[in-house]
Every structure is written in C-alpha cells, then in structure tokens.
Amino acid sequence: MIKVIAADMDGTLLNSGHTISEQTYQTIQDVQQGGIRFMIATGRDYPSASDTLKNFPLDCDWVTGSGAEIRNRDGELLQTIPMDPKCFEQIVSCVEKFPAYIRFCTTGKDIVLTEEEDLEQKLLEESRLFFPGNTDEEILESDQFQQLLRRMCRIGSLEELWEMKIPIYKVFINAKTGEIIQEIWKEMEKIPGIAVASSFFNNLELTDEKAQKGHAISRYMEKLGYRKEEVMVLGDSLNDLSMFQAGFGAAVAMGNAHEKILEAAGYITKTNDEDGAAFAMRLALENRLDEIKK
Known part of the structure; x- marks a missing residue:
C-alpha cells in the first residue's frame, strides 16, 4: 500500500x-x-x-x-x-575546452562563471528550452525569465567564488548541442565523488554523489x-x-x-x-x- x-x-x-x-x-x-x-x-x-x-x-x-x-x-x-570545492577546478578546466558555460548553484542564488558581459544572452539560449514556440522577445518579457535573471550574479574566475565562502549544492553546465554535452559528460564521470545527471539534452547537473x-x-x-x-x-x-x-x-x-x-x-x-x-x-x-x- x-x-x-x-x-x-x-x-x-x-x-x-x-x-x-x-x-x-x-x-x-x-x-x-x-x-x-x-x-x-x-x-x-x-x-x-x-x-x-x-x-x-x-x-x-x-x-x-x-x-x-x-x-x-x-x-x-x-x-x-554541499559539493566538495576541491572538484571545481577540475570541472572548470574540463568545461573550458568546450563552447559551454557553468552555473554554481546555492540556495536563492546562481553564480555564472564567465568573463563576458553577455549573461542575459546565455540565459536566453538556455530558456528557449522552457519556452518552445515563444519568440525571444516573449521569453525576455516573461516573469519566469525575469525571475531567473534576478537570481544570477556573474564572476570572472574561481577565485571570486572562493572569496564568497558559500556552499555550492549543484553545478549546472549548459551547451549548445547534445553532442557537446555527451563529450563533457564522459569527462565529468572521471571525477570522483560527484553524481552526473541531466534534465535536458544539452545540460548537465553535478552534485555530490550522496x-x-x-x-x-x-x-x-x-x-x-x-x-x-x-x-x-x-x-x-x-x-x-x-x-x-x-x-x-x-x-x-x-x-x-x-x-x-x-x-x-x-x-x-x-x-x-x-x-x-x-x-x-x-x-x-x-x-x-x-x-x-x-
């Protein structure tokens, strides 16, 4: 029962x-x-x-x-x-080889690692999966996208993340194609102590294996x-x-x-x-x- x-x-x-x-x-x-x-x-x-x-x-x-x-x-x-921060350098080093970007997720805030200022564009590419059939303008004006944008902050290096001294519960990796994600997935599976999962064809979600x-x-x-x-x-x-x-x-x-x-x-x-x-x-x-x- x-x-x-x-x-x-x-x-x-x-x-x-x-x-x-x-x-x-x-x-x-x-x-x-x-x-x-x-x-x-x-x-x-x-x-x-x-x-x-x-x-x-x-x-x-x-x-x-x-x-x-x-x-x-x-x-x-x-x-x-939370994840063990010791694995972050290896994760970043791997992802940097591909056209993909990383979000470090903690409660109430996501931290995007990018040296570029195009954070809104990166989030738009990701959000197109949630809004099939919608125009970019409709996505940008939606409450869901604005909520996502408000919770984001940008960093240019891992050193900035260390300085924040906050627990990271998930690392979210987004790429333009499923083929790229499959290549990254193979590399992520080599890192001990983490679990690798996915919600969409072009993303990965990393957590502690427990x-x-x-x-x-x-x-x-x-x-x-x-x-x-x-x-x-x-x-x-x-x-x-x-x-x-x-x-x-x-x-x-x-x-x-x-x-x-x-x-x-x-x-x-x-x-x-x-x-x-x-x-x-x-x-x-x-x-x-x-x-x-x-």
Missing part, C-alpha cells in the same frame, strides 16, 4: 506552461486527505520551487537541489549536502518510519533516474519521460500536459496502480 508520494516538478507536476493544473493541485490535496504523505523532489532550489508553486500552497516535504537539501513541511532545513533524489528520499523516509515499498515516485528526466533505481514500491514514469526513465519504470502514466501525475496519484489512492503497470 502506498503511503508516500514523491513527485518531480518540471515535466511531471508542471505542464508545458510551467504551472500546476487545478486538477493536479486538487488531486494532491485529495491524496493527502486520504492519508498519503506528499513530497516534492526537484532539481530546483527551495526558493525557486516554492515561488513557482506560490499560488498553489502545499503542506508537503521538500527534496531540492536534486537531493542536496531536505526540508520538512514547514520549509525548515533538515539536511544539506546528493541524489533517490538517496535523499530513502534517508528521509527511513527516518520518518516508512518502508521503501510504501513509497511511490513520479518523474520524467535523467535527474530522476536515482529515484527509479532506489527500489521504491512504485516508480511511475510520465508519458513524456526520457527513454531511460521509461525503461527503468514499473508503471507509465499519461503526459504532464494530460495531468499524468494526477492520474497516477489517484490510482495509487484507490489501490488501482496495476492499471498502468508495464
């Missing part, structure tokens, strides 16, 4: 408009009223995740930064797993007294893969999921634009998950 549901945000709970539908929101409330604990498990940091859902208040637990932070229902920080969604959910649920077989996870992208490999009771892939997620899943629901997360959660509430079993 499912007693906990942990769901990714982008591509899972959120539709192509980057918001949660009324149906999905109501379903979350229904499963909670039915006695199921609900948790967000996202690659976003807590300020970004909570702000995105500000019009849909949720009483839920949070795994953010792909597993680097765990917060309770009150938003109180329970655990953090800061992965699956590991974080497992640790937290164990502390709360739940068993793995009582947990259901929902996701769509490669940064959700650790959830699908953790041995939970139900691993549900979205209909729009990456092929590796579809392969690892035990269940497949509808797409995020068809309220697939809501569909699967309601089946779990009604003990009918076998209807979408592979």
